[in-house]
Amino acid sequence: MLGVGRRGPLGRDAGPEAGGGASAAPQALEEHAAWVVLAGARGVGPVTFERLLATFGSAVGVLRAACETGAVPRLVEASAAPDAPPALTAVAAATVVEAAAEPERALAAVRRAGVTVLTQRDESYPRRLRQVELPPPVLFVRGEVAALSPAHAVAVVGTRRPTAIGRATAGRIAEAVGAHGASVVSGLAYGIDAAAHHAAVRRGAPTVAVIGGGHEHLYPAGNRGLATAIVAGGGAVVTEFAPDVAPSRGTFPRRNRIISGLSDATIVVEAGARSGALTTAAWALEQGRALFIVPGRLDDPAVAGSLAFLREAGPEARVVAGIAELVEDLGLEDVGVAWAAAATGDARSAAGLGAAEALVAGALRRGAGSPDELVAATGLPGAAVLAALTTLELRGLVVEVLGRYQPTGRLADCPRRLPRAMGQGAAGMPAV
Amino acid sequence: MPPVLATLLSATLHGLVGRVVRVEVDVAPGLPGFTIVGLPDAALSEARERVRGALRNAGYRHPPRRITVNLAPAELRKAGASLDLAIALGVLLGSEQMSADIGGVGLVGELGLGGEVRRVPGLLPMAIALRDRGVRRVLVPQEALAEASLAPELEVIGVGSLGDAAACLRRPRARRRAPEPLPRIGVGLGASPAGAVAGADDGLDRVPDLAEVRGQVAARRGLEIALAGGHALLLIGPPGAGKTLLARTIPSLLPDLDDTAALAATVVASVASEAPVTKLQRRPPVRMPHHTVSYAGMVGGGPRLTPGEVTLADQGCLVCDELPEFGRDVLEALRQPLEEGSVAVVRVGRWATFPARFTFVAAMNPCPCGRLGSAAAACTCPPGAPQRYLRRVSGPLRDRIDLWAAMDRVPPELLLRGPAPESSAVVGERIAAARACQLSRNGGVPNGRLGGRALREACGLDGPAVARAVLLSEREGLSGRGTDRLLRVARTIADLAGRPVVGAQDLDEAARFRIPADRFALGLAG
Incomplete structure (x- = not known):
């Protein structure tokens, strides 16, 4: 790994004052820096990058060629494959020529942003991402580079406008997978993404945010504090875009490809009919990664996209049937994190409830959600219901969202018994 | 005719406190004129015209001499018309149209051109100030006799006109004590600026009973705790959840004030009210200022250091519906009273500290569209909007809110068939008992402080x-x-x-x- 941000100028002779000998600049660049310059040129995606590299042998070679006269048609020609048209337009090729003439501009932006640069040539380039087709040549990382290659990584994605329940579900899933030693990957967007990141940060689990633009244009700005908390908590904020790239319509689908690519499995919590989370889901399948979708009510617009995707995707897309089940399906093991039991539900925590708590717990399971409904269902005085809710919350059995309460953990587990014919029996299923 | 100097005692209002003013009237030979010195404000300077008219129309002469009125202490800025009566009687004494023993007598009242004596705001604190200066007898406007009589240990005489006052001073035996105050139904300030929960039972201003609030156990309980301990409470819920209805039940839940608190509340009422206050304000005030209230309207101020909503709510409750809609500076201004129980109002050259010991109850929507967290509908606000909405209530103010209660619309099932809620009487009794218990334990400090x-x-x-x-x-x-x-x-x-x-x-x-x-x-x- 080469920390551009920490090591200072790389192209020692390539400062602005060296502009007189434009063709001399690329020779002075190291290959690593050349990757940054080439990958940072607008219009150069992973495909172009690979083809140019194949033709010229190295990024330094590409930049050197770009500095010669008549470089534009040469680059366009070189970006074509035997069976495919050129990936580079003349306009894009001109930007490569520009970038090659002034490599220092791209490198200065990286230094300014204070980010770490990972290229595919680096050891610490995330191994999962290396396995996908056409991985991004360069990654810009804020935070812990090692956080990109954890033992287990699970992406939690969904709509930017979730329901309260969706938000809580994302948090529960993030807590549960975090409790089992997996890193939580998401996209730092409002809604489900933020809920997942927050839950992980709150629990001290590492989490990775993949942003859809450069680090200088962190989007959305409202989650800047969250990004700082992620980095402070040992996680990372990562992107394939150079620091000065502003997010745009086109950058987010590319971001989604990285989210799924960094993860062993992707979990879609809530996705409306046109949610971008579904592109992440599609990428996960494309990349041969596991995909889980949290189902929902029929006709609920919040999950219309999720259900449609489940129908189209076939057996490859799996259903989240419960937090404990998800943890099991993900193949995660108890790593001895203290709060793991509470996050996934533990039989012991349901024991020893007082009479009032047991009544309230029962009412919660039958669907009562507001204190009013709980009072009506239990016949207890309001004060007793409120106190009981705190006891249940301390035991990890209930979560509150703006005055409404949902059973969680053990209390949310439904009794499930599969028919014998399915060959699984009730073994391993929690008995209630 | 030798020059005669008459010296009388009167009072003006400074914030919520009466200040005794010594009125010296010198009627001297010379070019006819009428001068008032001693930092009078505009209303006081016009006392010349009122006094002149009142003297003529009450059958006295306005002496064609050089009249100089000095108001001592000279450095105290004096405002209002409360000195009219003293000035007029001073002119009568100075021009020897009457003679009387005015030692130990205080005179407070505004004059009409016909010679009638009218009430001035703040009569009660002025009477108290005079008493504290050793005055034993005070002449006040007849129409506000009951109000001034609320000042303990003071002989109060009501006069209807300048002639009455002169007669009264000539025959000091003819004194009149205030009649027993009439029982009055209602709460809050009798006739007060818009925003008070008034006592008139005309339906619109009716105070609902807590039994009319169905469901909402958490919010009801929150309100009970807030009123019992003097904690600040914030109700968060969508439109239609019943936040305003709940807040309007507050007058039915607060216990009566004790003697000290009632006198303090009555002083505020005396200053703020345009009509005479007729009895001790036993009911704590409940103020519900609209969110368009100005900074001065909330904390007090203006050219005459008028008390604001926080002071009008002293000893009672300040209710702010739609909290984030209030001006930012208005909300920030609430921090000092919430922390210290008083508010300092500073104007050029003058300042006053007003009491502001109120229980703060606020209500707000969870987000601009109001549906965030609602079971019935999804929030349609753009991302980030709910956060920005809540941040309009600044962190330091949020820190001072002890109780946060979420409300949602009550489903019809519970609205019609839910358990019968407790009435204001039942809950009010618990609140009164809890208050008494904590005040005796904490040495008069409510738990909220x-x-x-x-x-x-x-x-x-x-x-x-x-x-x-x-x-x-x-x-x-x-x-x-x-x-x-x-x-x-x-x-x-x-x-x-x-x-x-x-x-x-x-x-x-x-x-x-x-x-x-x-x-x-x-x-x-x-």
Whole structure:
């Protein structure tokens, strides 16, 4: 790994004052820096990058060629494959020529942003991402580079406008997978993404945010504090875009490809009919990664996209049937994190409830959600219901969202018994 | 005719306090003229015209001489028309149209051109100030006799006109004491600026009973705790959840004020009210200023240092519906009264400290569209909008809110068939008992103002309760201030239940009134 941000100028002779000998600049660049310059040129995606590299042998070679006269048609020609048209337009090729003439501009932006640069040539380039087709040549990382290659990584994605329940579900899933030693990957967007990141940060689990633009244009700005908390908590904020790239319509689908690519499995919590989370889901399948979708009510617009995707995707897309089940399906093991039991539900925590708590717990399971409904269902005085809710919350059995309460953990587990014919029996299923 | 100097005692209003003014009237030979010196304001300078007219129309002469009125102390800025009566009588004495013994007599009242004596705002604090200066007898406008009579240990004489006053001073035996005040139904300030929950029973201003609020156990309980302990309460819920209805029940829940508090409330009423106050204000005031209220309207100020809403709510309750809609500076101005129970108003060259010991009850929508967190509908606000909405209430102000209660629309099922709610009478009794109990224990300080060691001593936590408090604080990541908030609320909950020490159950219930649990999602972390 080469920390551009920490090591200072790389192209020692390539400062602005060296502009007189434009063709001399690329020779002075190291290959690593050349990757940054080439990958940072607008219009150069992973495909172009690979083809140019194949033709010229190295990024330094590409930049050197770009500095010669008549470089534009040469680059366009070189970006074509035997069976495919050129990936580079003349306009894009001109930007490569520009970038090659002034490599220092791209490198200065990286230094300014204070980010770490990972290229595919680096050891610490995330191994999962290396396995996908056409991985991004360069990654810009804020935070812990090692956080990109954890033992287990699970992406939690969904709509930017979730329901309260969706938000809580994302948090529960993030807590549960975090409790089992997996890193939580998401996209730092409002809604489900933020809920997942927050839950992980709150629990001290590492989490990775993949942003859809450069680090200088962190989007959305409202989650800047969250990004700082992620980095402070040992996680990372990562992107394939150079620091000065502003997010745009086109950058987010590319971001989604990285989210799924960094993860062993992707979990879609809530996705409306046109949610971008579904592109992440599609990428996960494309990349041969596991995909889980949290189902929902029929006709609920919040999950219309999720259900449609489940129908189209076939057996490859799996259903989240419960937090404990998800943890099991993900193949995660108890790593001895203290709060793991509470996050996934533990039989012991349901024991020893007082009479009032047991009544309230029962009412919660039958669907009562507001204190009013709980009072009506239990016949207890309001004060007793409120106190009981705190006891249940301390035991990890209930979560509150703006005055409404949902059973969680053990209390949310439904009794499930599969028919014998399915060959699984009730073994391993929690008995209630 | 030799020059004659007449010296009389009167008073003006400075904020909420009466200031005794010595009125010296010198009627000297010379070019006819009438001069008032001693920092009078515009209303006071016009006393010349009123006095001139009143003298003529009451059958006296306006002496064609050089009249100089000096108002002492000279450096005190004097405002209003309360000195009219003293000035007119001073002119009569100075021009020897009458003679009387005015030692130990105070004179307060505005004159009409016909010679009638009219009420001035703040009569009660002025009477109190005169009494404190050793005055034993005060002449006041007849129409406000009852108001001035509320000042203890003072002989108050009502006069209807300048002639009455002159006659009264000539025959000091003919004194009239105030009649027993008439019983008055209603709460709040009798006739007060818009915004008060007035007592008139005309339907619009009717105070609803708590029994009319169906469901909403958490919010009802929150209100009960807030009023019992003097804690600030914030109700969060969508439009139609019943926030305003709940807030309007407050007058039916507050216990009567004790003598000291009632006198303080009556002084405020005397200053703020345009009509005479007829009896001691036993009912605590409840103010509901609209969110367009100005800074001066909220904290007080203006050219005459008029008290604002926070002071009008002293000893009672200040209700701010649609809290984020209030001006930012208006909200920030609430911090000082919430913290200190008083507010300092500073104008050029003058300042006053007004009492502002009120229970703060506020209500707001959870987001601009109002549907966030609602079971019935999804929020349609753009991302980030709810966070920005809540941040209009600044962190320091949020820190001073002990109780947060979420409300949602009550489903029709519960509205029609839910358990019968408790009435105001039942809950009000619990509140009164809890108040009495905490005030005697805390030495007159309500739980809402306890902090630090006094709070810990008042709670008397035992081993298991301490463990519970530690657990709750850690789980919520509470700061020291947050833990204090939890303990304060728990103390009041225990008081409502008549428990001498705070137990784990009280702490558990108190924890339900914290800042909303998904404060991370609301961007309130840190």
